[in-house]
Amino acid sequence: MNILGISCFYHDSASALMQDGKVVAAVEEERFTRKKHSNEFPRQSVQYCLDHAGIKINDVDYIGFYEIPKNKFDRLINTHLHYFPQTYEQFKPFAALWFMRNLQMENVLRNELKYENELVFVDHHLAHAASAFLPSGFDKSAIFTIDGVGEWTTTAWGVGEGHKINLSHEIKFPHSLGLLYSAVTYYLGFKVNNGEGKVMGLASYGKPKFREQFRELIDIKDDGSFRLNMDYFKFHRGLEMIDEKFDSLFKCWRKPGDELKSEHEDLAATLQDVLEEAILKMANNIHKQTGLKKICIGGGVGLNSVANGRVLKETPFTDMFIQPASSDAGSSLGSALYIHNCVLGNEDRWNMDVYSGHSATHEEVKNSSMWS
Numbered sequence: 001m002n003i004l005g006i007s008c009f010y011h012d013s014a015s016a017l018m019q020d021g022k023v024v025a026a027v028e029e030e031r032f033t034r035k036k037h038s039n040e041f042p043r044q045s046v047q048y049c050l051d052h053a054g055i056k057i058n059d060v061d062y063i064g065f066y067e068i069p070k071n072k073f074d075r076l077i078n079t080h081l082h083y084f085p086q087t088y089e090q091f092k093p094f095a096a097l098w099f100m101r102n103l104q105m106e107n108v109l110r111n112e113l114k115y116e117n118e119l120v121f122v123d124h125h126l127a128h129a130a131s132a133f134l135p136s137g138f139d140k141s142a143i144f145t146i147d148g149v150g151e152w153t154t155t156a157w158g159v160g161e162g163h164k165i166n167l168s169h170e171i172k173f174p175h176s177l178g179l180l181y182s183a184v185t186y187y188l189g190f191k192v193n194n195g196e197g198k199v200m201g202l203a204s205y206g207k208p209k210f211r212e213q214f215r216e217l218i219d220i221k222d223d224g225s226f227r228l229n230m231d232y233f234k235f236h237r238g239l240e241m242i243d244e245k246f247d248s249l250f251k252c253w254r255k256p257g258d259e260l261k262s263e264h265e266d267l268a269a270t271l272q273d274v275l276e277e278a279i280l281k282m283a284n285n286i287h288k289q290t291g292l293k294k295i296c297i298g299g300g301v302g303l304n305s306v307a308n309g310r311v312l313k314e315t316p317f318t319d320m321f322i323q324p325a326s327s328d329a330g331s332s333l334g335s336a337l338y339i340h341n342c343v344l345g346n347e348d349r350w351n352m353d354v355y356s357g358h359s360a361t362h363e364e365v366k367n368s369s370m371w372s
């Protein structure tokens with residue numbers, strides 16, 4: 001039984017291949033294209049996985065795609081209509097692409113790969129949840145996925161047990177910790193879906209001096225649930241992250257390449273502090289609801305190692321598994337695992353204890369374009 005998981009067309013395109021219940025190859029497209037966070041169709045990583053296993057595309061029994069394109073289309077179109085006409089000019093050039101990519105995704109995938117067998121669209125947060133819980137080695141644990149956005153969901157939690165996953169709670173778009181983090185990343189002059197890790201690092205240099213201003217941006221309840229004040233953002237009604245009003249709160253907009261000043265460090269520190277507050281409150285609430293001591297974390301915000309460390313130190317959870325490829329790259333792996341365990345009902349689980357990526361010889365490294 002061969003199962004191929006794929007993620008692409010947003011960021012961090014990747015492929016993962018399972019053979020008879022074991023992951024034999026998992027690799028990101030950027031390793032081949034040399035474009036960081038590549039969102040292209042993962043032609044080369046798919047080919048690498050197939051070659052590594054010595055099979056052809058139609059030896060694959062199931063392909064799992066890392067989201068449900070029709071549900072994503074539903075979110076795009078509903079958001080567009082809700083904020084119409086503010087959205088019209090910005091979204092007009094993309095309407096055809098939305099139709100093509102989201103309503104025709106089955107054809108797109110089949111045509112790209114010349115693939116004829118089963119195709120499963122996996123809910124995005126289930127793909128993240130599967131990528132975290134199923135390879136964790138835990139028999140039973142809480143699962144917490146924190147992301148930018150999937151189809152509609154931005155944050156979800158529930159329980160994994162044996163080969164089953166139940167995400168019982170969710171927070172929906174546009175209220176998103178991932179998109180809040182990306183918005184501030186943009187305001188600080190870094191690239192969205194790329195510079196968030198730099199902002200996390202920058203935070204350690206500053207003090208959380210902007211807490212008062214953040215009270216305007218986000219309302220965090222005692223259970224960790226949260227709402228963004230959408231007056232300050234634009235990602236839900238256009239292609240930009242923030243409204244001009246955002247600058248009136250902080251007055252330190254940094255353009256790419258500008259000098260980094262102490263207020264930028266303080267803004268990053270405040271963002272990180274607010275993120276940690278929400279995550280710690282949610283994690284405490286998840287523990288209260290589930291009574292479990294183990295937790296698995298997935299989704300792009302799961303890459304925030306500082307917040308993860310605090311969950312382990314400051315909540316009742318005593319064991320933690322973080323999907324190392326917690327961004328959308330790992331949801332290709334999650335899609336394959338989800339099909340193996342949750343769709344096909346196989347009880348055997350693969351444990352993530354090996355490196356599955358593309359290897360290179362010393363000669364290949366020496367000859368790599370990186371050095372030329």
Ligand SMILES: [Fe+2]
Nearest residue numbers: 147299300328
């Ligand atoms: Fe994601």
